[in-house]
Amino acid sequence: MKKKFLLSLLSGGLALSAFAQAPLSLPFVAKDTLYATTDFTHSNTVQAKVLFSADLNYVINLETGDSALAKGNHDFTGYLPINGSSSYGYIIVNHEITNTRNDILGDGGGMTVFEVQKDANGEWQTLGSYKNVDFTGVGDDFSHTRTAQIALGKALFFDPVLSGNQERSCASCHKPEQGFSDARVRSDNFTSDATLGRNTPSLLNVAFQQSFFWDGRVSSLEEQVKDVTLNPSELHGNFDTAALRLKNSAAYRALFEAAFPNSRYAQINGAAIQKAIAAYERSLIALNSPFDQYMRGSLNALPKKAEQGFNLFMGKALCSTCHFFPLFNGTVPPHYRKTENEVLGLASSAQNKTLDQDSGKYLISLTPLHIRSFKTSGLRNLSQTAPYMHNGAYPDLKSVIEFYNRGGGQAFHFEVENQTLPADSLGLNMQEVEALVSFLECLNDTSTKFQIPSQLPAIPGTSDRRKLGGAY
Ligand code: HEC
Numbered sequence: 001m002k003k004k005f006l007l008s009l010l011s012g013g014l015a016l017s018a019f020a021q022a023p024l025s026l027p028f029v030a031k032d033t034l035y036a037t038t039d040f041t042h043s044n045t046v047q048a049k050v051l052f053s054a055d056l057n058y059v060i061n062l063e064t065g066d067s068a069l070a071k072g073n074h075d076f077t078g079y080l081p082i083n084g085s086s087s088y089g090y091i092i093v094n095h096e097i098t099n100t101r102n103d104i105l106g107d108g109g110g111m112t113v114f115e116v117q118k119d120a121n122g123e124w125q126t127l128g129s130y131k132n133v134d135f136t137g138v139g140d141d142f143s144h145t146r147t148a149q150i151a152l153g154k155a156l157f158f159d160p161v162l163s164g165n166q167e168r169s170c171a172s173c174h175k176p177e178q179g180f181s182d183a184r185v186r187s188d189n190f191t192s193d194a195t196l197g198r199n200t201p202s203l204l205n206v207a208f209q210q211s212f213f214w215d216g217r218v219s220s221l222e223e224q225v226k227d228v229t230l231n232p233s234e235l236h237g238n239f240d241t242a243a244l245r246l247k248n249s250a251a252y253r254a255l256f257e258a259a260f261p262n263s264r265y266a267q268i269n270g271a272a273i274q275k276a277i278a279a280y281e282r283s284l285i286a287l288n289s290p291f292d293q294y295m296r297g298s299l300n301a302l303p304k305k306a307e308q309g310f311n312l313f314m315g316k317a318l319c320s321t322c323h324f325f326p327l328f329n330g331t332v333p334p335h336y337r338k339t340e341n342e343v344l345g346l347a348s349s350a351q352n353k354t355l356d357q358d359s360g361k362y363l364i365s366l367t368p369l370h371i372r373s374f375k376t377s378g379l380r381n382l383s384q385t386a387p388y389m390h391n392g393a394y395p396d397l398k399s400v401i402e403f404y405n406r407g408g409g410q411a412f413h414f415e416v417e418n419q420t421l422p423a424d425s426l427g428l429n430m431q432e433v434e435a436l437v438s439f440l441e442c443l444n445d446t447s448t449k450f451q452i453p454s455q456l457p458a459i460p461g462t463s464d465r466r467k468l469g470g471a472y
């Protein structure tokens, strides 16, 4: 990750009506018109001067937070910071982020990513540009999120029928009102005599990820449903037993038939259950935060302080070298097909006294480089998902940023030889820390609502036992 840098050139209402007619002919002239100067403005920011021809509503100067109006189709010169002294990076021009797949990829917008590199003379050159990039990277998978599959998956998600004792459901730990995470450091295990090893992550925008779990050990949501259902610490279930229970229900039989007409998933079995729950999970998209509104051209949606925080995030604080726009997770531009893991050297509590002992991805790969390596998680809806990190050790965003500000585990003298986070201090003052928090708060989408079902489908003889959303 260190060598890649994200430059984000933000253009709001990029001639949306024009795109509606001709989505593939974006008015960018990438090659030859894009260049950057190499002057450093402070230790870890270099200014990039970008010239391109586009029909823009505005461009933000990431250094000062000033936005410039550039209506009409004409050349525009903007200044952007590049993280570090790198010679390689991306400029992402965002046309529109909305909350449906069609709008992301269809006529309404998309992303153009310019890949840039410094040449031997120190001049920035465009290596290539990628138009209408599918930042979701999910390809055709979305075709499976049909309404009937989502409806079935939703019923199963809130129904404890899959668990061994019919008391737990996915919603026991992934609660809609908590951004589909829970407010605990770690959830209780199946027998409630211990806690699980890791904090429960949010499921919002999970459709756009390429790997799942904190260590990235599975690569599809379908596989993930299987892992959780069979896991003795989580649902301690068994698909055959669950299928027998579901077949007994006329209401569930009707839901399965509607979800998988004439397909190989028409049977009530593990594969169909996995497919349906994964379809429901893919429908949990929340991309209408104040930040998204700002990107779409509502300049007032972001307070000045948050705008400054965004500049810090992209510049001095180096956050964007790992948390990539637009989900601010580890899924890497320009193709968004791969999700990165990193070693931060987290402490076991926010006092930063002792090193966390979870070996992370090493437990899967057995590669020493992966000791304590975890997936770079997304930063949306953090207001609903505290406490933070795989161990839930950090109760608020200030304590997270303080950890980064000092330089991660090595700065606290923990033994983490393979730390990938630079160990020197970021030198952020209190006001800058607060600006970063203010920016992160603007990534909360609380306007997109997810309804919980009003009741569970009837299964004869079990209705008293199965509590909507699970007993725990
Ligand atoms: C007992 C609490 C609990 C229950 C019940 C539970 N989960 Fe989870 N879930 C977790 C925890 C903890 C993790 C993180 C585990 C890890 O990374 O090792 C997780 C991870 C996930 C992830 C990965 C998210 C990401 O960003 O990588 C998905 C998706 C998920 N769960 C979906 C489900 C579904 C679907 C169900 C029901 C079939 C379910 N969970 C049931 C606690 C739970």
Ligand code: HEC
Binding pocket: 214, 313, 317, 318, 319, 320, 321, 322, 323, 341, 342, 343, 344, 346, 374, 375, 376, 377, 378, 379, 382, 385, 387, 388, 389, 390, 391, 397, 400, 401, 404, 405, 420, 421, 422, 436
């Ligand atoms: C070297 C890569 C890297 C850099 C730089 C980085 N992060 Fe992270 N971030 C991660 C990884 C990896 C995780 C997950 C770590 C874990 O749980 O073990 C994470 C997790 C987080 C979380 C917790 C999310 C959650 O759901 O629990 C927050 C908040 C966060 N980062 C904010 C920031 C901010 C703000 C900055 C800049 C000051 C930053 N990060 C810089 C890699 C990075």
